[in-house]
Amino acid sequence: MSAKLSDVAKLAEVSTATVSRVLNKSGYVSKKSREKVMLAVEELEYKPSKVASFLASRKLAFNIGIVAGKRLFRVLSDQSDQFYTIVLKGIEEFFAGNNMRGSLVPSNNFSEDYDGYLLIGGEITEEDIKKAKETKKPVVLIDQYLAGVKVDCVVSDGYDGAIYGMKKLISKGLKKIVNIHGPLSHFGFKDRFDGYISAMEGAGYLPKAYEYDEDNDNMSAIIDLLLSRYGLPDAVFGCNDTAAIRAMEELQARGIKIPEEVSILGFDDIVNSSATTPSLTTFKIFKHEMGVVGSRRLQSLLIGNEPRPTKISLFTEFVQRESTL
Amino acid sequence: MSAKLSDVAKLAEVSTATVSRVLNKSGYVSKKSREKVMLAVEELEYKPSKVASFLASRKLAFNIGIVAGKRLFRVLSDQSDQFYTIVLKGIEEFFAGNNMRGSLVPSNNFSEDYDGYLLIGGEITEEDIKKAKETKKPVVLIDQYLAGVKVDCVVSDGYDGAIYGMKKLISKGLKKIVNIHGPLSHFGFKDRFDGYISAMEGAGYLPKAYEYDEDNDNMSAIIDLLLSRYGLPDAVFGCNDTAAIRAMEELQARGIKIPEEVSILGFDDIVNSSATTPSLTTFKIFKHEMGVVGSRRLQSLLIGNEPRPTKISLFTEFVQRESTL
Structure with a gap:
């Protein structure tokens, strides 16, 4: 019959809890006790069963x-x-x-x-x-x-979500899709931005992106720049709902109809996103x-x-x- | 005392294995049995404990x-x-x-x-x-x-690996780093390529990439093009070891010293990668x-x-x- 945890504890002259701690690499155990346990494990050729280690882990607080x-x-x-x-x-x-x-x-x-x-x-x-x-x-x-x-x-996988959303927009015949993102030094924005770029390149369309500064709210300037230089886009993909909602407001303030003229896609599904007019299409994150x-x-x-x-x-x-x- | 799995089985007039299958949503159970089990679960307010469901899963083959x-x-x-x-x-x-x-x-x-x-x-x-x-x-x-x-x-995370490797090369003062990749329609190549691009852009260096066709082995042509148009690079990052090794061979055939003149970095850690001269720096994938x-x-x-x-x-x-x- 194979050795049990209690056999290891006996031979090592420590408690079973100490053996558990050593085997699970958790909690404090003195160097001396650790060595005694490892020697006993070797000597007895002790192999913890998966169930035993699972149950042991449940007992450990x-x-x-x-x-x-x-x-x-x-x-x-x-x-x-x-x-x-x-x-x-x-x-x-x-x-x-x-x-x-x-x-x-x-x-x-x-x-x-x-x-x-x-x-x-x-x-x-x-x-x-x-x-x-x-x-x-x-x-x-x-x-x-x-x-x-x-x-x-x-x-959360922003890259995958962005690609999924872009494919949806592209499948509706939308081509001039513009991205508005926060600082790309933030992993979340960068991940969604990368998905946007990859989907646009995959479809053969030219990507166009603007950086939104949430603290200083430069959305009005972004939308002016967008409309004068790039023209009316088919869609705006905001890297978070806050940016998407602000873009929608600024477009509406200039008499542009959402979604008839421009589709707006957000990310995050914040509480406000269902309360806008029109309500915001977005992505739910499983928090x-x-x-x-x-x-x-x-x-x-x-x-x-x-x-x-x-x-x-x-x-x-x-x-x-x-x-x- | 709270209800057990066997109580549910008894009330539903099915075997405990059937109850397990219904609760674990695995294996075939007739619609009628499934309904009887769910009714019994409701009636008895049965809540499977985590340990029980873990052990049940172990018993299910x-x-x-x-x-x-x-x-x-x-x-x-x-x-x-x-x-x-x-x-x-x-x-x-x-x-x-x-x-x-x-x-x-x-x-x-x-x-x-x-x-x-x-x-x-x-x-x-x-x-x-x-x-x-x-x-x-x-x-x-x-x-x-x-x-x-x-x-x-x-x-395996090629994006993360590529960034790690590029940072290593860049920390040695290497700037002109060229990427040679397989078809970007393959997730693995695309992921590593994206990491390369991101690291080069992050460091403020211009990325330069070539597509290698492994089946027709166009590496000699790639290296000719690279040397004539781009000049001698500081390093070549191959999106797999096969490409990296072929690039190394073609550079060496033109009298270029590895790594003194050009560093070569691969990906995959295939068996051959330790047998080349010089041996190939690469990434191990945990297969x-x-x-x-x-x-x-x-x-x-x-x-x-x-x-x-x-x-x-x-x-x-x-x-x-x-x-x-």
């Missing part, structure tokens, strides 16, 4: 640091953010069902006392990731991806699922399943409303 | 169709393909440990008799996916992604893990966890050898 940048930490604390409050609900639900506990931690006051880390939102920097990685604990980013950094992350999927990925890493870092992209859902043909 | 295109089906059958034979090993290992059985199925002879499908390789078409989706069973693509189709998939991760994703879908479709990208690993500075 993992303590997770949920790290957010300064701005996000504030809005998460008072639950005033529509987007991330829902992401956080997904995390809390998964934690509750899986014996994990989470504490909200500001990234500028980083603590090393956790079994693993969820780093949330576009404010997370390479420096934050470096600090988290230095703890040698599992780390998962949610709604952030930094190219070439190779840390586990869960994001709750991002929290759940990120938490499950962190749990997998804590247990030791599939340790190679991956990027998990959740596909978005096209929401047809009235602002597009 | 899922029967999986592993679908491959014509060329791949042939090489998988005789195990002559280095890349996919390893992917398949990952799948087989996961299946063996999780009570799943797989049968290799050619995509042109599609059968509906399976609980779920793994569709493998770049030959898989939208048509193949459509056929698989029509079965209403879970479907996961491995090493293939089709933009805008929104089906679960597991791929075995792709099989495991794809299989686990399919299992999750069979159990009903995280049903929103996702794209899982495994980061690659930079392998520093002698062909780059």
Whole structure:
């Protein structure tokens, strides 16, 4: 008969909880105990079964640091953010069902006392990731991806959504499709912009893009420039709903009919997007699922399943409303 | 005390296996039995625990169709393909440990008799996916992604790898970096090409790319064109090792020293890449893990966890050898 966890604990002269911690690479174990456990594992040729390790993981109370940048930490604390409050609900639900506990931690006051880390939102920097990685604990980013950094992350797939939306517009005979995006240094905008470019090039149409500055709201100037230099487009694809709605307002203020003359497509499905006239066609992002999927990925890493870092992209859902043909 | 699976089975007058199948949405159950089970679930307010559904899933012997295109089906059958034979090993290992059985199925002879499908390789078409989706069973693509189709998939992250590699080259002071890629209609080549373009633009350098036709081996002509029109580059980034090795050979045939005059970077880490002189710097793709991760994703879908479709990208690993500075 093959060796059990308790046999390993006996031979190593430690508790079964310590053996679990060593095998699951979670929680503090002294170097000496760790060595005794590994020797016992070797001697007994102990192989943890998948069920046993799954059940063991459920018994372990993992303590997770949920790290957010300064701005996000504030809005998460008072639950005033529509987007991330829902992401956080997904995390809390998964934690509750899986014996994990989470504490909200500001990234500028980083603590090393956790079994693993969820780093949330576009404010997370390479420096934050470096600090988290230095703890040698599992780390998962949610709604952030930094190219070439190779840390586990869960994001929404803006590239795929943009291509899907562009194909829809193109299938209606629309050709002069203009993109209005936020700063391309932000992963989310860049991802959607890349999808727009790829779809236009694939269809043989010339892409045309403008950068919108949300803080200073330069949409009126963008629309003037667009109409005088490029002419009336068939459609405007905004890289987020805020930009799409502002473009729609500025076009309407100049007497242009939506969608008869110009179709408007947004991204994010914010609450306001269904309240505009006409209502905005856009993409739904699965925020709750991002929290759940990120938490499950962190749990997998804590247990030791599939340790190679991956990027998990959740596909978005096209929401047809009235602002597009 | 809360209701058990067996209570549901008793009230619905069906076997516990049938209840499992209904709750896990897997395998065939008659419409009548399904309705009886759902009524009993409602009446008893039955809530399957996560552990119970996990264990139930382990008891269910899922029967999986592993679908491959014509060329791949042939090489998988005789195990002559280095890349996919390893992917398949990952799948087989996961299946063996999780009570799943797989049968290799050619995509042109599609059968509906399976609980779920793994569709493998770049030959898989939208048509193949459509056929698989029509079965209403879970479907996961491995090493293939089709933009805008929104089906679960597991791929290697060429975009991220390319950016990582380009940053490495750029950090050595290399600026004139040329890309040689296969057909951009293939997701893998396009993904790596996009990463190259993004990194060059990010650094403020002009990208320059050539398309290599592997079947007709036009590398000699490409290198002639490159040297006469563009001049000697600082580095060549090949979108796969085959292209990188051919570029290296053609440059060496013209008396150019690698890496002193030109650095060469490949992608894939094929067996030959360590046998060249100088040995090729490249990226390792985690083929075995792709099989495991794809299989686990399919299992999750069979159990009903995280049903929103996702794209899982495994980061690659930079392998520093002698062909780059």
